[in-house]
Amino acid sequence: MTTAREDRRRTFDALPAGLAPESWWGRAWVAALEERARDSARLARGRTYALEGHVDAVTVTPGRVVAYVRGSRPRPYRTSLALTTFAGEEWEALLEEVAADPGQLAALLDREVPQALSGALLPGRGDLIPNCSCPDFARPPCKHAAALCYRLARLLDEDPFVLLLLRGRGEREVLEDLTRRNALHAARERPAAEPELPGVLARTAFARRELPPLPVPLPPPAAPGHPAACPDDPAAPDPLALDQLATDAAVRAYALLTTGADPVAGLTPWQDAARLASAHPTSGLTGTARGLYRELAGATGRSTTELARAGAAWRQGGLVALTVLEEAWDPPAGPFDRARPALLAAGEGTFRPHRNHLTSGSRQLRLGRDGLWYPYESSPATPPVWWPAGRPAADPVAALAGVTGGPPTP
Structure with missing residues (x-):
């Protein structure tokens, strides 16, 4: 869990070169800086420093931003920005305004600065005080402090809670305060008595009782339906x-x-x-x-x-x-002992047994495990290929009745 001390001190690594701020509050920070600066040349040089990545890691605490900025000399300069923090009553007014407005609260939870807070959060005249260890202190901000201002605009672009930290409070304590205030607003808006809604108690709805019988299902159709015709489309x-x-x-x-x-x-x-x-x-x-x-x-x-x-x-x-x-298998002798004489008596000829098969020339009967005889006939290939050739029957003579002995149709 983040402690209160950690919540009020944040350090950000150096950003790669390039990229100007894109959010409206990041651009507004830059505009506020440029409107109050007295030397446009220093600002232009500072913007170049920021875009070229001259600003190292930035540390933000309530009312203060500190970073080392690399200039034309080998040793970087220690540069800082001071911003007036809010007093207790100012925080009270700001947080109460956000908690009372669902739109502002939703925007802040989405990590966006509500437009209505721009006047309160962004620096006014005399709020932002730059300081730098460089020898150029005649007309602040110097180019190193300006570079830090532009770099801070990109930080605000990524995390608007940095702006709130500069004004005195960290992200966790702001969100906890807003959660408490939002709950109080919701409690005040809740009616004193719950409205009477039509319905029944759950124990009454789920009590055991006699239910009417289900309706008789519709009879099934006589046969499966036919699918719609599909067009022949390439x-x-x-x-x-x-x-x-x-x-x-x-x-x-x-x-x-x-x-x-x-x-x-x-x-x-x-x-x-x-x-x-x-x-x-x-x-x-x-x-x-x-x-x-x-x-x-x-x-x-x-x-x-x-x-x-x-x-x-x-x-x-x-x-x-x-x-x-x-599957070939070894049936008991009884079915074969009865089938072969019956086939011979019916004039079908002599059948040679092998496992569950009885074969005579190009005709064959196979005994299934269900006790039925399955007729087969062979193709003229060598060795012969046996094909199913009719319906099975319990009587081997009846099963062989439809087998002609000619080549089967695949």
């Missing part, structure tokens, strides 16, 4: 991608509304990419959605062919079917 995003995102958002919102569950929750990026690709059958490699397939495949580190197979699996049965495509 400067706009891909309309197909926008349509895909809008449609997907509508389907997810409909699922949340009707079931309370998000169908996408918990999916990995690859699983979600397969779900999005499944909305565009037969278009992953050759159709208008190939750009979408490229972006989805690139984002997941897969090829477009892998994504097309995953999308086909998703259309076959969602996440479970995608797992069947990507």
Whole structure:
């Protein structure tokens, strides 16, 4: 915490050369100096000294500014300015004026000097007394004292409370006095009795009571809505991608509304990419959605062919079917013991078992962990690439009914 002694003594480092004051009070300080000076040549030389950075660190105490100013000789001169400080009744009048005027108080708290205080704070005739250790004391101020005056104007520009300190009081004690006076003004302006406002006590408002039942919610729509058509504008995003995102958002919102569950929750990026690709059958490699397939495949580190197979699996049965495509496992012997004779009796031929797969030529059945048989058919590639080829079924013969054995359509 700043002590009262520290509050009434401040030292400022030397400023770099250049820069004239910009605030109105900094310019007013310079104007007051120039109006009262008797030698314009000394002022001009002092202004040059200040702009060239000849003034070293400045110490400000009530009624006094001291600094060393470097002139034409190697040894700097000790230069000071004395300013008349305010008496107790003058401070009382000034602080009461500021506290009673919200505009002046706000300006001072924003570190600005209110215009109304310019006459009281700025030096009047005979207020500012310069002193310097240089031999030029015939017609004050000398150029060194003038340089300090110009340097002080820049200090006031940065911190207007320096002006109040020169008049006798530090920043902390001024602000504490204004806070106390402002509280007294607010108390005097507060009405004696609080006005009666309509309302109820908080304990009454929050008391336990019976509430009316909530209204019956509106029935959900029969199906998700269709998004608006997006124009094909070269400067706009891909309309197909926008349509895909809008449609997907509508389907997810409909699922949340009707079931309370998000169908996408918990999916990995690859699983979600397969779900999005499944909305565009037969278009992953050759159709208008190939750009979408490229972006989805690139984002997941897969090829477009892998994504097309995953999308086909998703259309076959969602996440479970995608797992069947990507995961081989060792089921119990019972399902295979029943499935192979049933297929042979139905004229489908002999199927060779391997883990959860039954394969015959270009046709294949895969047993999922859900107990359903998922039909597949192979492409003519070597080695063959297996593609989902129909809907799963609990009966292996029924699941194989739609598989022709020809090359699949991606």
